[in-house]
Amino acid sequence: xxxxxxxxxxxxxxxxxxxxxxxxxxxxxxxxxxxxxxxxxxxxxxxxxxxxxxxxxxxxxxxxxxxxxxxxxxxxxxxxxxxxxxxxxxxxxxxxxxxxxxxxxxxxxxxxxxxxxxxxxxxxxxxxxxxxxxxxxxxxxxxxxxxxxxxxxxxxxxxxxxxxxxxxxxxxxxxxxxxxxxxxxxxxxxxxxxxxxxxxxxxxxxxxxxxxxxxxxxxxxxxxxxxxxxxxxxxxxxxxxxxxxxxxxxxxxxxxxxxxxxxxxxxxxxxxxxxxxxxxxxxxxxxxxxxxxxxxxxxxxxxxxxxxxxxxxxxxxxxxxxxxxxxxxxxxxxxxxxxxxxxxxxxxxxxxxxxxxxxxxxxxxxxxxxxxxxxxxxxxxxxxxxxxxxxxxxxxxxxxxxxxxxxxxxxxxxxxxxxxxxxxxxxxxxxxxxxxxxxxxxxxxxxxxxxxxxxxxxxxxxxxxxxxxxxxxxxxxxxxxxxxxxxxxxxxxxxxxxxxxxxxxxxxxxxxxxxxxxxxxxxxxxxxxxxxxxxxxxxxxxxxxxxxxxxxxxxxxxxxxxxxxxxxxxxxxxxxxxxxxxxxxxxxxxxxxxxxxx
Amino acid sequence: xxxxxxxxxxxxxxxxxxxxxxxxxxxxxxxxxxxxxxxxxxxxxxxxxxxxxxxxxxxxxxxxxxxxxxxxxxxxxxxxxxxxxxxxxxxxxxx
Numbered sequence: 001x002x003x004x005x006x007x008x009x010x011x012x013x014x015x016x017x018x019x020x021x022x023x024x025x026x027x028x029x030x031x032x033x034x035x036x037x038x039x040x041x042x043x044x045x046x047x048x049x050x051x052x053x054x055x056x057x058x059x060x061x062x063x064x065x066x067x068x069x070x071x072x073x074x075x076x077x078x079x080x081x082x083x084x085x086x087x088x089x090x091x092x093x094x095x096x097x098x099x100x101x102x103x104x105x106x107x108x109x110x111x112x113x114x115x116x117x118x119x120x121x122x123x124x125x126x127x128x129x130x131x132x133x134x135x136x137x138x139x140x141x142x143x144x145x146x147x148x149x150x151x152x153x154x155x156x157x158x159x160x161x162x163x164x165x166x167x168x169x170x171x172x173x174x175x176x177x178x179x180x181x182x183x184x185x186x187x188x189x190x191x192x193x194x195x196x197x198x199x200x201x202x203x204x205x206x207x208x209x210x211x212x213x214x215x216x217x218x219x220x221x222x223x224x225x226x227x228x229x230x231x232x233x234x235x236x237x238x239x240x241x242x243x244x245x246x247x248x249x250x251x252x253x254x255x256x257x258x259x260x261x262x263x264x265x266x267x268x269x270x271x272x273x274x275x276x277x278x279x280x281x282x283x284x285x286x287x288x289x290x291x292x293x294x295x296x297x298x299x300x301x302x303x304x305x306x307x308x309x310x311x312x313x314x315x316x317x318x319x320x321x322x323x324x325x326x327x328x329x330x331x332x333x334x335x336x337x338x339x340x341x342x343x344x345x346x347x348x349x350x351x352x353x354x355x356x357x358x359x360x361x362x363x364x365x366x367x368x369x370x371x372x373x374x375x376x377x378x379x380x381x382x383x384x385x386x387x388x389x390x391x392x393x394x395x396x397x398x399x400x401x402x403x404x405x406x407x408x409x410x411x412x413x414x415x416x417x418x419x420x421x422x423x424x425x426x427x428x429x430x431x432x433x434x435x436x437x438x439x440x441x442x443x444x445x446x447x448x449x450x451x452x453x454x455x456x457x458x459x460x461x462x463x464x465x466x467x468x469x470x471x472x473x474x475x476x477x478x479x480x481x482x483x484x485x486x487x488x489x490x491x492x493x494x495x496x497x498x499x500x501x502x503x504x505x506x507x508x509x510x511x512x513x514x515x516x517x518x519x520x521x522x523x524x525x526x527x528x529x530x531x532x533x534x535x536x537x538x539x540x541x542x543x544x545x546x547x548x549x550x551x552x553x554x555x556x557x558x559x560x561x562x563x564x565x566x567x568x569x570x571x572x573x574x575x576x577x578x579x580x581x582x583x584x585x586x587x588x589x590x591x592x593x594x595x596x597x598x
Numbered sequence: 599x600x601x602x603x604x605x606x607x608x609x610x611x612x613x614x615x616x617x618x619x620x621x622x623x624x625x626x627x628x629x630x631x632x633x634x635x636x637x638x639x640x641x642x643x644x645x646x647x648x649x650x651x652x653x654x655x656x657x658x659x660x661x662x663x664x665x666x667x668x669x670x671x672x673x674x675x676x677x678x679x680x681x682x683x684x685x686x687x688x689x690x691x692x693x
Contacts, residue, residue: 005681050677057664064668198672206606206671209636213609221636225608228671239676286634300674303601307676307688 017121033117035184038249044119049126051236058129069226076219087483088346089215092275094154095343098161101141103176108134110180110188117185130234137227154478157342164473167451171400174448175263182445187256194238195260197231199301204272207292214284242308258313259438266399273327278348288360290323315434324361325408328368329530333402337389338480346483367408371558379489386557393531394523395450397428398435404531406432418532418591427589452534456521513538520588526554527595543568543584544577550594565597602641603675603686609636610669619652645687
């Protein structure tokens with residue numbers, strides 16, 4: 001029997017709805033969940049999804065997708081393909097699974113919230129498919145790494161990561177809670193399906209599949225690109241919602257997109273940027289991270305934004321400039337603080353790789369080369385303790401990424417610096433002006449304490465670096481180390497050296513201070529370094545002592561030693577070295593700048 | 599191309615046939631194809647379309663339009679989908 005074409009009956013079936021008579025509309029669709037705002041109730045009747053699918057079609061298509069993904073996996077499971085993958089590349093997959101698998105689960109809840117509180121039956125119908133999609137993504141993203149558990153315990157973090165306090169996960173949780181769980185469903189639709197899924201997920205799930213396939217990880221390439229076919233459909237909930245919102249409240253629409261775009265861009269610069277430009281083996285890189293971002297975000301997403309009558313976000317120039325620096329800075333941070341991640345970051349700065357970086361990013365050598373030179377020298381001289389951290393970078397109160405990484409060394413326009421804000425007597429610190437502005441506007445919903453604040457608040461015990469790692473859930477068997485065993489750093493003449501030994505993490509105490517002294521934790525910046533850091537000085541220290549404590553975390557580690565004295569600046573003024581910290585006016589949470597005396 | 603729109607197709611044996619169908623169905627437009635291995639980006643300026651009939655002809659077998667979803671990881675522009683045809687376009691001509 002011939003079937004009636006879908007478009008002849010679809011709208012009638014999809015728009016089935018009823019007038020509420022036994023309860024108030026507001027009881028069923030409360031404003032705090034729905035977020036209608038200035039949009040009149042009847043306007044939502046125009047909501048029309050462009051990518052239409054019926055339930056029988058959905059089931060048939062999803063069955064075909066699942067068959068395709070799992071049969072490739074079944075075939076490759078019997079091969080030795082995985083064993084032959086590059087160790088740097090494996091870290092791309094480990095990082096992806098840990099950072100993404102349970103976010104997919106979170107997205108299922110976001111879809112379910114829209115399926116319940118969406119403001120038209122068409123929207124609720126589409127969101128129901130979206131919830132089924134995200135459940136599939138969670139399952140597949142957990143099932144694929146599960147078979148690798150016996151080969152490497154770091155794959156356990158596919159399931160574990162999101163349930164820990166690991167710093168990158170705190171950053172992800174803050175971003176995704178703000179995108180999926182905290183907002184009303186109108187905001188969710190503009191943030192998640194529109195901004196995130198038609199914009200950023202394409203870079204992680206489609207663009208990255210190009211590098212995956214080239215690197216020989218057919219299974220991973222097949223899995224992520226299969227996931228994104230669902231996203232291409234259910235992300236279309238964003239467009240109709242945005243169209244209605246733009247008509248009735250364009251200012252709100254622009255703001256939701258602007259803030260979501262910024263926090264997503266910050267997060268992708270630690271997730272996707274290092275994966276593409278450092279972990280993917282040089283010979284298999286299809287394009288640089290910047291080129292992929294230009295293709296998918298600066299090109300495709302921006303065209304889409306204009307098509308809905310919206311403007312570029314106010315910080316556009318800063319974002320574009322950041323494509324040259326953010327992920328390099330964050331890669332350097334992840335590598336230096338490698339025991340704090342669940343994958344093995346590949347250094348990716350051998351001479352050949354530096355040539356590639358210089359070619360793709362002409363300022364790279366000037367901005368990041370000097371720091372990697374110091375690190376490389378320490379590896380070659382077997383001073384491994386200087387390549388490992390003893391403190392933490394100061395973290396942004398909005399994106400939770402290290403302060404300094406929204407700029408770069410030797411960069412006049414976007415330097416390494418903190419953007420402070422004192423609110424109700426408390427000093428908050430931000431990596432950039434946009435992070436500070438977004439936090440200020442949304443401060444009632446964005447109050448996740450950073451790892452630094454939790455440490456200083458006594459939540460992390462014992463307050464040692466080892467204690468921090470344990471608090472993050474990082475057991476010694478999964479802590480990150482260099483993917484290539486540091487061989488990228490070795491000079492040809494040093495090839496006969498004994499294997500470089502990782503000295504492990506120093507169990508340095510951040511506290512307690514000696515009797516009579518008070519600890520003064522400061523946000524310390526040293527000239528030409530790439531981050532600002534937590535350094536705990538004492539109020540009884542002289543300022544010169546405090547400067548040496550700051551320098552000890554930087555000089556010889558990332559900044560070369562110089563035969564010069566140190567100078568301390570507070571609020572732009574030089575502080576004499578012979579007064580005590582208490583006398584100098586330096587207080588807890590202050591930004592203290594240390595540099596070489598001229 | 600000032601307003602590129604069109605599908606991004608994931609790796610599959612059927613990609614060449616789909617691309618051929620798109621080229622066939624857009625005789626008056628320049629179609630640009632960028633092959634990055636795991637995905638192929640097909641773009642036209644302002645609008646592209648593809649019909650089920652063309653895809654069937656190029657694949658040499660029956661094809662339901664819903665099956666395009668298996669292959670399409672993303673797309674540029676806005677989509678309109680019926681049982682017989684898919685269109686990618688920009689709505690706002692001044693965009």
